[in-house]
Amino acid sequence: MSTMMYRDALRAALLEEMRRDPRVFVIGEEVGRYGGAYAVTKGLFEEFGAERLVDAPISEASTVGLGVGAAITGLRPVVELMYVDFIGLAADQIANQMAKVRYMTGGQVTVPMVLRTQGGTGRSAGAQHSQSLEAWLAHVPGLRVVMPSTPADAKGLLKTAIRSDDPVVFIEHKALYAMKGEVPGGELLVPFGQAAVVRNGNDLTMITYSRMVHYALEAAQKLAADGISAEVIDLRTLNPLDMDTVLASVRRTRRALVLNEAHRTAGFCSELAARVTEELFDVLEAPVSRVAAKDVPVPATLLEKLSIPGPDDVAAEARALVQRRRR
Amino acid sequence: MDVAVRPSPLEPGLRRKLFVMMLRIREFEDRVAEGYLRGLTAGSMFHLSVGEEGVGAGAGCAMRNGDVFTTHHRGHGIFLARGADPGRMFAEVFGRREGYCAGKGGSMHIADAKLGHMGANAIVGANIPISLGGGFSMKYLKTGGTSVAFFGDGALNQGVLYESMNMAALWKLPVVFLVVNNQYGMGTRIDRASACLDFVKRAESFGVRGAEVDGMDVEAVYSAAADLYGHSRAGNGPAFLIANCYRFYGHGRKDPSPYRDKAEEAEWKKRDPVEVQKARLIADGLLDAAGADAAVKEVAEEMEAAVQWASRASMPEPGDLWTGVYADDTSSGGRA
DSSP, X not given: XXXXXXXXXXXXHHHHHHHHOTTEEEEETTSSSSOOTTSTTTTHHHHHHHHHEEEOOSOHHHHHHHHHHHHHTTOEEEEEOSOGGGGGGGHXXXXXXXXXXXXXXXXXXXXXXEEEEEEOOSXXXXXXXXXXXXXXXXXXXXXXXXXXXXXXXXXHHHHHHHHOSSOEEEEEEGGGTTOEEEEOSSOOOOOTTOOEEEEOOSSEEEEEOTTHHHHHHHHHHHHHHTTOOEXXXXXXXXXXXXXXXHHHHHHHHOOEEEXXXXXXXXXXXXXXXXXXHHHHTTTOSSOOEEEEEOSSOOOSTTHHHHHSOOHHHHHHHHHHHHHOOOO | OOOOOSOOOSOHHHHXXXXXXXXXXXXXXXXXXXXXXXXOSSSSOOOOOTTOHHHHHHHHHTSOBTXXXXXXXXXXXXXXXXXXXXXXXXXXXXXXXXSTTTTSSOGGGOOBXXXXXXXXXXXXXXXXXXXXXXHXXXXXXXXXXXXXXXXXXXXXXXXXXXXXXXXXXXXXXXXXXXXXXXXXXXXXXXXXXXXXXXXXXXXXXXXXXXXXXXXXXXHHHHHXXXXXXXXXXXXXXXXXXXXXXXXXXXXXXXXXXXXXXXXXXXXXHTTOHHHHHHHHHHHTTSOOHHHHHHHHHHHHHHHHHHHHHHXXXXXXXXXXXXXXXXXXXXXXXXXX
């Protein structure tokens, strides 16, 4: 066990997997000599050189497509897209190629590639560098979607992603790169499709992922002072989605609060709300409640915080939820 | 019939093979069209390469085992030339389980990992970066092979072509960009889509070796393609070949091509690549009329047997719907 920053945990995962498997290479803008826009790949170029840390020109569509083609022909690419906001540039290669090749070819052609990217707010980066677009990706069958909230999961899930025979979109959070946490030593492989109950509680279940896990935990602490006991679930992967853990918890607490940093309309928490309602309508004490970003482009500067829910918003929504009862 | 006067540099066996391959492609395509009329095809989304056989047979046969390729949506001929089993191709077009993609891809997504076919693609130009990745692998794994992207003139104005040409040249990847220029992107003639028609110049401006060839001349295509494949396999970087040909049918089977000049069509059809090669082989004493007829008959029998086999192949089962989405399909439980 050691204390590690989120970005260092990601780098450790890349390093270990690249040493283990010579077919693994990294390609993307500024991943090599620069060391990555968020310093995740810093130092890797020195060990693996230009052949395996490939600095791509600013050509997102073809860089992702190169990954698809290299994956089909025997390599295990880790393609970095500097910001998730750039997926529009590569949308065809992601949604029509990477995601569908296996199915379209009757399962005979596989695409074992990872598309690493990062999203979310926290740096006043403006409307084109602060989005949470996971719902766009989770909508497409064939893609695994992974969103780690801690250094340990960042490492363990990235290693699993690199070894996966499925195309994986791995979305980091820009505000978590400097976050420190305990990371178990030795081989760390966190399986996909296993949500983590990160806090036990009885009065409501908060279901979320990525940075909102920390906001939920902060809110849960405030709620505890008021005598409200909140369970917090970190989904870790949106596809595969561990509904068993979610439903088991909500069946017990009978109240569900779903949270995401993405816009409220058609965000991933809308899907969660629908699924919980479909399965547990009869046991719910109250409608599933959502906490999400305002339906406005993410503003730069001081307005950013107003557009995104914080721990106090989560706590307020939770308080309102526990007061509701079925008649 | 125009017959090239210069002597062919190709072996007689290869020259006959190219002729027979073109016959096979044409017969295959016509049987697909017939299968549609008989209600055998799964839907009507298939695109026939009749008229373009010189490019499919020439550029396809010039590839070697170990090379990889992708095609556009009009790629049946190229895949046949790479050794595809026509029965399994028909089965795929007919939506059967025994098809190359278990009936899930259809005409526009045929692929076969064993034959190096990384996939036909239904998004114009989208296969180009995938072939770029194939070339990246060839170099990374030092296989000595090359990676060929086949696409139509319609893809000449897609951005990914130029991104990919730049990257292939930047890293000297063994990639060949092969344009099957049938003059029309669906209904739009090439000069109504491109301001500059010197596409070789475009390629060369990226540092990609470029060449142009008469796509109605299968031997010329074979030689030009073999030369550029060799260039790329030897580590000299990517190449670009534009093969000028003509689509004898419409964009789809029901398209009568009202946007094309009938005189233009007639002019191109005079240079039918199958007939050109036949006349040339006869002129060179490598084939006689009886031999040509025998070849036609043999190919017809082969394709008839393939259609018969494919039409008896099994239909997909409802459970097949859920297989092949993920490496471990049981983990999705029918739902993400």
